[in-house]
Each structure stands twice: as C-alpha cells, then as structure tokens.
Amino acid sequence: MRPVAVIGIGKTAFGAFPDRDLRSLAVESIGYALSDANVSPSAVEALYLGNFAGPSFVGQNHLAPYIGVAAGFQGIPCTRIEDACASSGSAFFHAWMSVAAGVYDTVVAAGVEKMTNQSTPRVTEILAGAGDMSGEGRAGATFPALFAMIARRHMFQYGTTREQLAAVAVKNHANGAKNPHAHMRKVITLEQALAGKPVAEPLTVYDCSLISDGAAAVVIVPAYQAHRYTPRFARVLSVAQTSDPVALDEKGDITTFPSVQLSGRKAYEMAGLTPEEIDFAEVHDCFTIAEIVASEDLGFVAKGEGGPFAASGETCIAGRKPINTSGGLKSKGHPVGATGVGQICDVVMQLRGDAGERQVKKHRIGLAQNLGGSGATSVVSILGAA
Amino acid sequence: MRPVAVIGIGKTAFGAFPDRDLRSLAVESIGYALSDANVSPSAVEALYLGNFAGPSFVGQNHLAPYIGVAAGFQGIPCTRIEDACASSGSAFFHAWMSVAAGVYDTVVAAGVEKMTNQSTPRVTEILAGAGDMSGEGRAGATFPALFAMIARRHMFQYGTTREQLAAVAVKNHANGAKNPHAHMRKVITLEQALAGKPVAEPLTVYDCSLISDGAAAVVIVPAYQAHRYTPRFARVLSVAQTSDPVALDEKGDITTFPSVQLSGRKAYEMAGLTPEEIDFAEVHDCFTIAEIVASEDLGFVAKGEGGPFAASGETCIAGRKPINTSGGLKSKGHPVGATGVGQICDVVMQLRGDAGERQVKKHRIGLAQNLGGSGATSVVSILGAA
Numbered sequence: 001m002r003p004v005a006v007i008g009i010g011k012t013a014f015g016a017f018p019d020r021d022l023r024s025l026a027v028e029s030i031g032y033a034l035s036d037a038n039v040s041p042s043a044v045e046a047l048y049l050g051n052f053a054g055p056s057f058v059g060q061n062h063l064a065p066y067i068g069v070a071a072g073f074q075g076i077p078c079t080r081i082e083d084a085c086a087s088s089g090s091a092f093f094h095a096w097m098s099v100a101a102g103v104y105d106t107v108v109a110a111g112v113e114k115m116t117n118q119s120t121p122r123v124t125e126i127l128a129g130a131g132d133m134s135g136e137g138r139a140g141a142t143f144p145a146l147f148a149m150i151a152r153r154h155m156f157q158y159g160t161t162r163e164q165l166a167a168v169a170v171k172n173h174a175n176g177a178k179n180p181h182a183h184m185r186k187v188i189t190l191e192q193a194l195a196g197k198p199v200a201e202p203l204t205v206y207d208c209s210l211i212s213d214g215a216a217a218v219v220i221v222p223a224y225q226a227h228r229y230t231p232r233f234a235r236v237l238s239v240a241q242t243s244d245p246v247a248l249d250e251k252g253d254i255t256t257f258p259s260v261q262l263s264g265r266k267a268y269e270m271a272g273l274t275p276e277e278i279d280f281a282e283v284h285d286c287f288t289i290a291e292i293v294a295s296e297d298l299g300f301v302a303k304g305e306g307g308p309f310a311a312s313g314e315t316c317i318a319g320r321k322p323i324n325t326s327g328g329l330k331s332k333g334h335p336v337g338a339t340g341v342g343q344i345c346d347v348v349m350q351l352r353g354d355a356g357e358r359q360v361k362k363h364r365i366g367l368a369q370n371l372g373g374s375g376a377t378s379v380v381s382i383l384g385a386a
Numbered sequence: 387m388r389p390v391a392v393i394g395i396g397k398t399a400f401g402a403f404p405d406r407d408l409r410s411l412a413v414e415s416i417g418y419a420l421s422d423a424n425v426s427p428s429a430v431e432a433l434y435l436g437n438f439a440g441p442s443f444v445g446q447n448h449l450a451p452y453i454g455v456a457a458g459f460q461g462i463p464c465t466r467i468e469d470a471c472a473s474s475g476s477a478f479f480h481a482w483m484s485v486a487a488g489v490y491d492t493v494v495a496a497g498v499e500k501m502t503n504q505s506t507p508r509v510t511e512i513l514a515g516a517g518d519m520s521g522e523g524r525a526g527a528t529f530p531a532l533f534a535m536i537a538r539r540h541m542f543q544y545g546t547t548r549e550q551l552a553a554v555a556v557k558n559h560a561n562g563a564k565n566p567h568a569h570m571r572k573v574i575t576l577e578q579a580l581a582g583k584p585v586a587e588p589l590t591v592y593d594c595s596l597i598s599d600g601a602a603a604v605v606i607v608p609a610y611q612a613h614r615y616t617p618r619f620a621r622v623l624s625v626a627q628t629s630d631p632v633a634l635d636e637k638g639d640i641t642t643f644p645s646v647q648l649s650g651r652k653a654y655e656m657a658g659l660t661p662e663e664i665d666f667a668e669v670h671d672c673f674t675i676a677e678i679v680a681s682e683d684l685g686f687v688a689k690g691e692g693g694p695f696a697a698s699g700e701t702c703i704a705g706r707k708p709i710n711t712s713g714g715l716k717s718k719g720h721p722v723g724a725t726g727v728g729q730i731c732d733v734v735m736q737l738r739g740d741a742g743e744r745q746v747k748k749h750r751i752g753l754a755q756n757l758g759g760s761g762a763t764s765v766v767s768i769l770g771a772a
Binding site for chain 1: 407463
C-alpha cells in the first residue's frame, strides 16, 4: 500500500434546504473539492458515493452515476456505498484503498443525504432501518431509544451523569456556533441542555443530533503526486473499517462498541501512532453518549472515564484533546450519508490551519471516527498535516 | 494487479419464497459458496454485498454487517454496494479489485434481493428509482416503458422484428426449463411469446424478466492460492465497471449502451481477448431487447444484427455463441441485487463443466454482463477455466 493524500475538500452548508434536491447538493460539494484540488472532472478515475437512504428519503436510487455524470465524470466506475451512518466513512475507506493499492491515481469520495423533506416520525422510521427491523424495529425501538439504553447502562456501570452528557451538547453547540457551515449555530447553557424536552429518558432533545440536508466530498491521490496539485494537502496515515452485530441485544456489553475499538486499534497500528499522539478528533456524536463512549473506545481515556473527561473541559477547542471542533453531528448537523466524508473535510481544515476561530493549537495529527447504526459498522481514519 | 480466481460459488434457487426473509437467503448462498470453496467464515477478510433496494422492499437497511455477522464473519469490513440492477456486478468488481490489488487474500462477493412480498405495481415503482425520478419517473415512464422505447427505436433503425424479440424469450425459457434453480421452468413457443399479454408496446409479458427472490455468492482468492482450496476454480481474466447518464433522454442514441461498449472494450483489453474468443455468455436480459442490444454492444455481432442473430439459433446451447444458458433474467429470474453475482456463478458452472443438460461444448472462456438501469452502470467480467 502506497501513501495517499487528500488534495481537495468541499462541503455544502449543512441545514434544511427545502428548495435544494439531493443531486445538486452532491454536485456542489464535488465541485468545491475538485476546485480546491485543482483537478478537472475528466481526470477523475472513480467515484465512491456514500448515501444511506436516498430511495427512502427522496425516492431516487442508482445515485452514484446519477450524481457522477452530473459532476462531469466520464464513463468511470461510480459506486454507491451504504453502511448506515458510516456510508461515506466507508466510501472514503474504499476510495483510499483503491489509490493506496495502486488501482487509481485520482479518486473522489463523496457523501450526501437529503432528509428534511420528510416528517420527523418518518425520518425516525427510515433511520430505524439501520438497526435490526426484525427485532429492535418490530419492538418499536428507534435509535434514540437504543442510545438511551446505552446511556442508562453507562450511568449504571460507570456513574456517568446527565450533567456529563449535557456537557457534550454544550461544547458542541459552542463549537458549531462558530462554524459558518453548521446547521444550528446556537450557544446553549448546561441548564438549557438539562431542561431540554425529553426524547428517550435520559436523553433530551439536546442529546440528539440534527436531521439535516448536506453533502461533502474529497479528492485523493498518491502522496507523491500531491505537490503537483497543491501545497495544502493532508496525508492519510490510516483508514480501517470493521463490523459487529446490527442488533444491540446481540452485543455482550452495550457500553462499548467492539467495532470502534477494533477499527481504532487497526488505524493506530497502521499509522504507527498511539491515542496520545492524536492532536484532535471528529467523533460520531449521533447522541451525546456516543461521544463519551467513543472517547473511551478510541483510547483517549480509560473505560468509564468518558463522562468526567467530557465535563473536564479537556475536549474543548482550547483543551488537551479537542473533540468535534466542527460542532459535531449535534450542532453542525447529521445528513447521514454525508457525515463520514464531512468529518474528513473538517479534520483536513484543522490540519491546514484553516479553521478560523475554531482552530486548535496543535494540529499535526487528526482522527475521524464514523459509526454505523449502534456500532455494526465503524470507520476510523487518521490524517496528518503535509 | 495479480491474477484472481473464483474458488467457490453458491446460489439459492430463484423464485417466490413467501416464508423466507432476505437475510436467510443471503446467508444460505454464502454458506454454499464457502462450503464449495472449503473456506471457513473466519478466514474471510471482507464482504462486498450487492443489494438494490432492501430498505424499500423489506424495510431493512445496513444489510452488509446484518448479513455478514449472520454468515459468521468476524469484525471484517462488510460493505453494501448499490448500483441498481448491477449492484452485485459492482460488488464482484470491487471484491476482485481488492484481491487483485493485494489488499486481501480471501473475499466474498454476494448479492441478494427479496421482492415478491410487494405487489407488482409497488415493485415497478421501486424499480423506477433506478431511473431518473425527476424526469422519467415523474412522467410515469417505468422500466418496461423505457425498454419499449429502446425496442421501438431498434425496430425502426435496424428492422428488428417482434419475432426476433420473441426468439430471445423462447430460447431463454427453453434453457431455464432445464435449470433446477430457475424461477420459471416453462417451455414456451414463438406463438405463445407473440401472443403474450401486452405490457408496453411492443413488449409483452414474455419480453419482461421476472420479479424474484434469491441470493448468490462467490469466494475469490489470488490465483496462485486457488489450488490449495480446490482443483475446480475459475480464473478471473478481467472485470470492468463503467457509467453513463441515468436518464434515457440524456443519451444520444438509445439503441446502444455506451457503458456496455466501454466496459466490454476494457474487459477484452485486460483479458487480451476478442469477442470472437468468448465461448459463451450470460448477458443482462432484463427485457428481450436488452439481450439483442448486448450482443451488439459486446461485439458478438455488428450493430443492428442482434435481431437476426437472436433468431438464427446461434445463441442456443448448441449454437456457435450460447447466450444465457441459465435461462437468463427472463426465465431464471431477476432478484435484482443477486443477478450480477448469480451470472458469475452460472459462468463458473459452465467453465467447470457442471451445467448438466445445459452444458455448452466449448467452455474455456465465458463472459458475464450486468446492466444497471437503462445503462447508467455496466459491469463486464470475463472468466476462464482453471
């Protein structure tokens, strides 16, 4: 496997865009990424497109050539990847692999979702399809319920508190308020977070990520070619994708995601790095408890210490290990299929020193963690500054 | 890229199975393939799963880990690929690529679809999502209508007749009648085919492929390792995936699929073969006209000669260039996501000399062609005997 670089990134704003269709969002993000990379569409050799549920949300399937042709790609393999909320994390994994293994030189990984045209109950029903519909789904357990159970168990087992969950929301809202591309740019207090409308006890509306429209794209090439395009590239140090049961009741301990631990270990090993050497991270905070569990499963703190860690201030932009400086899924938004590649864009922005008032001090090595369902898919990517 | 071999194949029967769920079909086919290959589930390093519309047909998404974990795979990347009716052709392409490029040694490509629990109008609506829903779909043009337009134009431009279309149906039904795994094992006459219930003029019900449930899987390894597992392997000589516009009205000439021509040219070039050197083929006869167009686009005959070729008897099992000895999508059935890998299984059966009364005389080199939508995706694979 040869070293690979990200030479261009592109994101639409995340939000509710009633007058935009899915394809135009995806094409816009790809256009930004190609322009950022100084690459013409005709030079692209393959498109890997992450999308969770375009057919269910907007009735359109066969999305990869639908978007690829509109983006100006000519005759190349255009492939849609679906791995629930990790769809575009997986698209990035496969795009990276195809370049690292020497199959292609110039590849685009993108992700898109258009969700806000559906009612919240219908969105919740579509999202439930990322869990086991023959068990959890049949019993009425949607994702807020599943993550509420995870939170409850984490509280029971490790003494995690509602205040610690709320601290994740407060931090991510503070970060998102500074991100011009975020869906909800609204600072909240701990009191507000704690007093939020209940969704699934102990989770309130402030513990849940947003239903958003949006798209993101990156252009990748072999690292030795990166300088030809731009001095502002980022190195892909490792990417790992793993799997685990879809149904929560098939897992042994629901306070941990073995797929995240395994993909983390693989990514650290491939990059030759330890969790301590990660300067900052974008993790998959679909719910506040998920950020706490991720900080443990990725080895930033020991098991059970994720709650105090979240409340300590150490994960803030000025802290020792900044997490979700973009605002995370909580505040930046969670257009499901776009989230994984969106995280890569956010990590690259920090590595480049382009994050403005959200810029972290140490930005040599960043990590992105993208979760599918309740841990049936995990993708961990580690990137380094040029 | 290193040479790759298929060391195991597995298919469920194709048909209407009201008491079977999607996962059990997929797991059954993977089990057959692993057993055929003498490979244990724990040795598999990645799963590429083709599925077109599980979420729409049965409400279940996130299918790759859902199926992979049930098949006994442990922690590996499990990725669903969606490229309309070419979903598992694309899964095979990516599985092949990952082994050919040296990323993995032991990979499973599989495909599955469960369709018959929905009404025919609803199936037709879901399938329309493989076309452009903002144009064709909005105008009410479902796939039978789109391929009827292709047939009409082919008749106008090249003098193709309804008898020639019907000849494809008669042959494929004759072949399918001899295939124990086929959905519809029923011999039909030319008169019956011509007198079929109209679907979209000039296509009758006998010109249209079947709505089916089913699954298929293959195990692939580097060719140098194949002998360790089985003497009954097949060599993958080439695989190529290409794209083209989704909407029929964006194409210049609707009597040809540029994506099929391009993927064919790439596959021939990679394999170092000409169309004349292909002993037999499984082509994507979603409609009878599609087999005629494929025989032209793949270079078996010149443009416009597909009709007379179909009626000549040369594409029958005993003919010069047997096509769809399995019965094709027309008679074997078309569980959309399973079709591409199903074709690979059928080609390997012929290469091994295992096709029983359907066995072709010359079976050194076989081709499989899998089409997505009205040509927005094409995958062509060429395989050779051990």
